[in-house]
Amino acid sequence: MVVKLVGKGNANILLQIDESGSLYRCCIKYSNSVNLCNQYTKKNHAFIEAEILPLFPRGLICFMELVEIPIEVVLDVFREYVNRSRLSGTDKILCFKLPNLKDTRVFKNTIQKDHQTKICGNKDYSRILVEIKPKWLDYPTSYCRNCVDNLRKGRNIEYCYSNLLKDSTELNKIISSQTREVVPSQFIEMITKYFESKDNVLQKIFTAQRTVQMRTNKSPSNGMTDLQLLMTLRDVTCFIEWDDTMKIIDELKVNIVDVDLKTPDKFDYWRHSEQLLETYPDKTFH
Numbered sequence: 557m558v559v560k561l562v563g564k565g566n567a568n569i570l571l572q573i574d575e576s577g578s579l580y581r582c583c584i585k586y587s588n589s590v591n592l593c594n595q596y597t598k599k600n601h602a603f604i605e606a607e608i609l610p611l612f613p614r615g616l617i618c619f620m621e622l623v624e625i626p627i628e629v630v631l632d633v634f635r636e637y638v639n640r641s642r643l644s645g646t647d648k649i650l651c652f653k654l655p656n657l658k659d660t661r662v663f664k665n666t667i668q669k670d671h672q673t674k675i676c677g678n679k680d681y682s683r684i685l686v687e688i689k690p691k692w693l694d695y696p697t698s699y700c701r702n703c704v705d706n707l708r709k710g711r712n713i714e715y716c717y718s719n720l721l722k723d724s725t726e727l728n729k730i731i732s733s734q735t736r737e738v739v740p741s742q743f744i745e746m747i748t749k750y751f752e753s754k755d756n757v758l759q760k761i762f763t764a765q766r767t768v769q770m771r772t773n774k775s776p777s778n779g780m781t782d783l784q785l786l787m788t789l790r791d792v793t794c795f796i797e798w799d800d801t802m803k804i805i806d807e808l809k810v811n812i813v814d815v816d817l818k819t820p821d822k823f824d825y826w827r828h829s830e831q832l833l834e835t836y837p838d839k840t841f842h
């Protein structure tokens with residue numbers, strides 16, 4: 557099978573290399589060295605097992621298996637992102653094998669899309685996939701970190717997932733009226749019930765963020781490690797899949813992805829962002 561690039565972020569590419577229904581998520585963080593990418597992937601896997609999984613109910617973090625693949629298999633795509641890969645003396649790529657949560661052959665219709673929310677549907681809208689990036693649900697500032705950050709980045713996003721956590725009517729702003737015209741009413745009913753429930757994914761992420769924040773306050777000596785973990789929890793993506801056979805909210809397929817270890821070299825970026833946010837004149841409170 558021809559290797560296909562099915563997703564790309566700042567630090568990873570997602571490849572389809574077989575018909576198994578799985579994807580291979582390869583690190584491209586270190587564009588000059590496959591070895592460094594492999595070392596990071598190994599460390600990242602250990603971090604996810606030791607630090608992330610214990611913070612969440614079983615099954616909520618997307619299942620990821622650490623696997624090795626021969627570099628030849630993916631070289632054609634991979635070499636566009638990681639230079640000199642052949643010269644690094646490495647013949648294997650370490651990556652995560654994970655289920656494909658957004659089969660683009662199925663979810664062909666993009667119904668709504670902005671930086672924090674994507675809603676896609678299959679041909680007849682009997683399956684709907686919602687992809688969200690909720691960001692900072694527990695924030696230490698008096699102002700809302702998400703809203704002010706979106707303002708300073710020039711994004712016109714008029715809702716906030718930290719608001720949805722407190723008030724389920726925020727969903728009226730998140731799911732647009734055009735979307736409501738297209739998707740089945742059963743989907744709207746179920747997703748509304750889901751976000752009204754105390755067990756929704758936002759509550760779980762909030763609890764994880766709060767747990768780590770409190771631990772940091774109690775023993776600041778863990779400083780950088782806990783900050784890295786906290787920043788990971790503030791940058792996750794969630795997939796929520798509905799189909800028209802589902803009767804109760806527990807049947808929704810919910811997965812959290814992108815729970816990668818943040819590296820200490822991001823510290824200056826975080827400090828700089830914090831300064832920009834603190835001095836940003838237009839604050840939002842809720």
Ligand SMILES: O=P(O)(O)O[C@@H]1[C@@H](OP(=O)(O)O)[C@H](OP(=O)(O)O)[C@H](O)[C@H](OP(=O)(O)O)[C@H]1OP(=O)(O)O
Pocket residue numbers: 566567671691705709787788790791818822826829
């Ligand atoms: O700090 P922020 O809020 O700007 O978050 C960055 C994200 O910005 P956004 O959420 O889109 O506004 C940013 O997202 P985008 O690239 O803008 O889609 C990344 O997720 C970045 O993480 P990393 O450097 O790829 O590990 C994120 O950096 P981290 O702060 O999570 O390290």
Ligand SMILES: Nc1ncnc2c1ncn2[C@@H]1O[C@H](COP(=O)(O)OP(=O)(O)OP(=O)(O)O)[C@@H](O)[C@H]1O
Pocket residue numbers: 562563564565566567568569570579581618654655656657658659687793813814816
């Ligand atoms: N399991 C999955 N199945 C299908 N698509 C996925 C899956 N995981 C992620 N994606 C898609 O691939 C894109 C990039 O993947 P990912 O978020 O892992 O990259 P990243 O480099 O970590 O991103 P970022 O730039 O946020 O750091 C995501 O935005 C998402 O749309």
